[in-house]
Amino acid sequence: MRAFDYIRAGSCKEALAEAETPGTAFIAGGTNLLDLMKHEVMTPARLVDISRLDLGGITLTEAGLRIGAMVSNSELAADPLVRRHWPLLSRALLAGASGQLRNKATTGGNLLQRTRCYYFYDTAMPCNKRAPGSGCAAIGGFNRIHAILGASDQCIATHPSDMAVALRALSAEVELLAPGGGRRQVPLAEFYRLPGDRPHVETVLEPREMVAAVLLPPPEGERQIYRKVRDRASYAFALVSVAACLRMEGGRIAAAALAFGGLAPMPWRSAEVEGALIGEAPSAALFDHAADLLLEGAQGQGDNDFKIPLARRTLAAVLAEATAEDCLEGDRA
Ligand SMILES: Cc1cc2nc3c(=O)[nH]c(=O)nc-3n(C[C@H](O)[C@H](O)[C@H](O)COP(=O)(O)OP(=O)(O)OC[C@H]3O[C@@H](n4cnc5c(N)ncnc54)[C@H](O)[C@@H]3O)c2cc1C
Numbered sequence: 001m002r003a004f005d006y007i008r009a010g011s012c013k014e015a016l017a018e019a020e021t022p023g024t025a026f027i028a029g030g031t032n033l034l035d036l037m038k039h040e041v042m043t044p045a046r047l048v049d050i051s052r053l054d055l056g057g058i059t060l061t062e063a064g065l066r067i068g069a070m071v072s073n074s075e076l077a078a079d080p081l082v083r084r085h086w087p088l089l090s091r092a093l094l095a096g097a098s099g100q101l102r103n104k105a106t107t108g109g110n111l112l113q114r115t116r117c118y119y120f121y122d123t124a125m126p127c128n129k130r131a132p133g134s135g136c137a138a139i140g141g142f143n144r145i146h147a148i149l150g151a152s153d154q155c156i157a158t159h160p161s162d163m164a165v166a167l168r169a170l171s172a173e174v175e176l177l178a179p180g181g182g183r184r185q186v187p188l189a190e191f192y193r194l195p196g197d198r199p200h201v202e203t204v205l206e207p208r209e210m211v212a213a214v215l216l217p218p219p220e221g222e223r224q225i226y227r228k229v230r231d232r233a234s235y236a237f238a239l240v241s242v243a244a245c246l247r248m249e250g251g252r253i254a255a256a257a258l259a260f261g262g263l264a265p266m267p268w269r270s271a272e273v274e275g276a277l278i279g280e281a282p283s284a285a286l287f288d289h290a291a292d293l294l295l296e297g298a299q300g301q302g303d304n305d306f307k308i309p310l311a312r313r314t315l316a317a318v319l320a321e322a323t324a325e326d327c328l329e330g331d332r333a
């Protein structure tokens, strides 16, 4: 690990001003950044600690729920409002990491955690995300956990966050603060970038911007489900995950929002899949059609070919559960 300067910021204004110096990174819970620094994957010269800033709080407003960037994953998962109205988010958080990690991990840090591609963490290997232009060791290497959708010939890494998959299905927005007091809101759908030929640029966040909060629109009475398929029952990242918000009316699907994890470089959502479901009565044929649309452009890399049938089966199981007539509200998250 390399030496670095440490600054504990007392206010957002101070933190943003400190971040103007090149080579500075914010540190929140540190559960990802410190690992990356130990491996020398990230080598910031200065850390600005934002953990004491006034960025906490889970507040209900007319526009929905406002979640401060420093709210811990544990606090968010346990919040009574979240458990009651956004149970999908609570379940997704509890499916991630471990209790100890969730106590430290924050909302902002979870959104910005880096991929778990093994080659990204191994500085002896080529990696376009870590060292632009060096190549991609996962293409043609061992790529069991890698992407089947949205990847490029420069990078096939997946996005690791469970929380972000739930937030994508819930149509969340991210509030960003810039030096000089600028504030903007970005839909999560536009926050992450696909790798293309610049896999090292993962979000639309400017280098000196800070995540201040996540905003959730009010729920509309949907059934909410989060299903995560992984190698172990706990403490493992998703191979495939599905976050679903579905509303049934008169035996037909009236509203559908579905997001997928473990498949792509960002939490994945497909308007085609949702459009094909809305207005239809649930059936195995319909679920199959939805999976066809989701996986139309899917491309395995060898070791991860199994994700294509796994995603199909997981989607069908989630849709069957969400549309079952005996589905009891509150039991389905
Ligand atoms: C063993 C292990 C297992 C895990 N399993 C899972 C899992 O199954 N599912 C899952 O989703 N996650 C999992 N995680 C990841 C964990 O959830 C993340 O490490 C955590 O959410 C990151 O939050 P943090 O506050 O610690 O971020 P930090 O490590 O402090 O920061 C991460 C990044 O975000 C930036 N950052 C942080 N806050 C802000 C902000 N407000 N504005 C701008 N930039 C910011 C930092 O500069 C850094 O680049 C696991 C982690 C470990 C170590």
Ligand code: SF4
Pocket (backbone or CB within 6 Å): 115, 117, 118, 119, 120, 126, 127, 128, 129, 130, 135, 136, 137, 138, 139, 154, 155, 156, 157, 199
């Ligand atoms: S998949 Fe992406 S993160 Fe992994 S080695 Fe290739 S370029 Fe690096």
